[in-house]
Amino acid sequence: MEVKVISPVDKVLVQIKGRVDTTNAAQFQEDLTFIMQGDMKDIELDCSELEYTSSQGLRVFLMLQKAVQSRGGKMVLTNMQTQVKEVFDITGFSNIIKIL
Amino acid sequence: MEEKNERALDLHCTMILDEYRAMEPALRRLEKWAYHRIKEAIDKAGLMVTACESRVKTEDSLAGKLELKGSKYAFLNDITDLVGIRVITLYVGDVDKIAAIVESLFNVDWDNSVDKRLTHSLDSFGYNSLHYICRIPDGAYEDPECPEIVNYRFEVQMRTTLQHIWAAIYHDTGYKSDVEVPRNYLRNLSRLAGMLELVDDEFSRMRLAISDYRRKVQGMVASGHFDEVPLDGDSFRSYLALHPFDTLNQSIAAVNQAEIHDISLFPYLGVLQYIGCKTLGDVEKIIKEHGGDAYRMAVHQIGGTDIDILTSSIGLQSLCNVAMVRKGGGVNDLEKMYEILSGPSDYNRHRAERAMGQARLLGIAAE
Numbered sequence: 255m256e257v258k259v260i261s262p263v264d265k266v267l268v269q270i271k272g273r274v275d276t277t278n279a280a281q282f283q284e285d286l287t288f289i290m291q292g293d294m295k296d297i298e299l300d301c302s303e304l305e306y307t308s309s310q311g312l313r314v315f316l317m318l319q320k321a322v323q324s325r326g327g328k329m330v331l332t333n334m335q336t337q338v339k340e341v342f343d344i345t346g347f348s349n350i351i352k353i354l
Numbered sequence: 355m356e357e358k359n360e361r362a363l364d365l366h367c368t369m370i371l372d373e374y375r376a377m378e379p380a381l382r383r384l385e386k387w388a389y390h391r392i393k394e395a396i397d398k399a400g401l402m403v404t405a406c407e408s409r410v411k412t413e414d415s416l417a418g419k420l421e422l423k424g425s426k427y428a429f430l431n432d433i434t435d436l437v438g439i440r441v442i443t444l445y446v447g448d449v450d451k452i453a454a455i456v457e458s459l460f461n462v463d464w465d466n467s468v469d470k471r472l473t474h475s476l477d478s479f480g481y482n483s484l485h486y487i488c489r490i491p492d493g494a495y496e497d498p499e500c501p502e503i504v505n506y507r508f509e510v511q512m513r514t515t516l517q518h519i520w521a522a523i524y525h526d527t528g529y530k531s532d533v534e535v536p537r538n539y540l541r542n543l544s545r546l547a548g549m550l551e552l553v554d555d556e557f558s559r560m561r562l563a564i565s566d567y568r569r570k571v572q573g574m575v576a577s578g579h580f581d582e583v584p585l586d587g588d589s590f591r592s593y594l595a596l597h598p599f600d601t602l603n604q605s606i607a608a609v610n611q612a613e614i615h616d617i618s619l620f621p622y623l624g625v626l627q628y629i630g631c632k633t634l635g636d637v638e639k640i641i642k643e644h645g646g647d648a649y650r651m652a653v654h655q656i657g658g659t660d661i662d663i664l665t666s667s668i669g670l671q672s673l674c675n676v677a678m679v680r681k682g683g684g685v686n687d688l689e690k691m692y693e694i695l696s697g698p699s700d701y702n703r704h705r706a707e708r709a710m711g712q713a714r715l716l717g718i719a720a721e
Contacts, residue, residue: 308660308661309612309660309661309662309663312661312663313663316615336701336704339701340708341659341661343705344655344656344659344661345656345661345663345664345665345668346617346664346665346666346667346668346671347665348696349617349621349665349667349671349695349696350617350665
């Protein structure tokens with residue numbers, strides 16, 4: 255799993271690569287701490303190279319969304335692969351997290 | 355170059371104007387204080403207003419007033435609208451609520467206050483607004499730089515948005531009173547005032563009717579008379595408060611020992627209506643008739659995974675899939691259902707095909 259910050263100013267664009275599972279979910283969360291604790295309001299997570307997310311990954315997305323919304327910001331997940339999107343659909347997370 | 359209005363003021367009026375210049379900073383502090391007291395009380399009461407605004411009379415406006423009727427005032431503090439606050443409401447009834455708030459905050463000078471709504475004769479229509487002239491209650495406000503400010507009064511105007519529009523347009527004509535307005539324009543202004551009064555009353559009646567309906571629906575939902583309750587935003591909200599999908603959600607979650615994250619199920623209202631539910635009784639029927647299949651379909655999706663977090667939409671989502679398929683809906687109908695829920699997207703087709711495939715596999719839909 256790799257988290258790469260493309261644009262840290264104004265609109266934050268972050269690329270997520272690989273698999274988020276039980277072995278690296280804590281690291282995933284830590285890599286995104288700067289968004290949770292920062293004051294950026296416009297967050298885009300590019301999931302084009304995200305291959306899989308476990309429940310732990312979903313929890314991190316949820317925490318991230320709560321943090322961004324609590325400061326009046328918006329978070330959007332883009333370019334998600336079908337098999338990952340299915341996980342969001344099955345769990346109902348696609349009803350609360352904006353996926354484009 | 356700015357053009358300055360030259361007014362023909364006598365010595366008395368000039369002295370009042372000089373007094374105003376000296377008092378202006380204190381008037382601004384009074385304005386700020388009175389405004390914040392009113393605004394805070396309105397917010398605390400949970401009243402929605404279109405606007406709450408304040409101003410201190412400008413020197414030019416005061417000079418104009420003095421030019422017209424300066425002899426009426428012995429001192430500056432005889433003028434009651436140097437500080438003005440205006441509250442504009444959505445509904446007629448809210449004007450009286452704001453008035454009650456103002457009465458509780460300040461001492462109303464009843465002799466100089468006027469309810470313009472009561473000043474019209476039975477067959478005339480025009481400016482409708484409630485004007486209170488207020489005094490500062492003892493000890494409520496002090497200004498160390500200008501102690502005498504406590505002897506000044508200020509005006510609070512209260513009216514509805516439509517009354518405000520009429521007043522603003524009337525003011526824009528430039529006429530100060532009805533007697534100045536040419537007869538045919540006066541007639542038009544009166545007609546419009548009458549019409550806006552009717553519209554204001556209709557909006558209030560509509561609000562009351564909606565409140566009554568909501569109370570009635572809440573009562574019917576609480577007493578379980580679902581067949582008699584039309585499925586709409588109000589009834590669905592009341593219904594969701596009963597947590598009708600919790601049992602199904604918990605059964606599904608138990609399979610993976612998953613935690614359930616609560617989310618709003620309100621977006622499913624449109625989906626249920628699309629499926630054909632017309633009453634809450636129809637929704638209940640779906641739970642009763644398709645709960646078992648919805649459970650099987652959801653478990654089919656999550657059973658083979660290690661997912662241990664679900665949202666509270668899991669049961670209802672599965673119910674909608676099953677209900678749509680059971681009533682003969684195809685992939686196109688499922689796709690439309692997802693579009694209602696998530697907006698248009700190419701992915702909805704894929705999702706619909708997948709759901710239909712699962713339904714066929716489980717024998718819920720015909721091959």
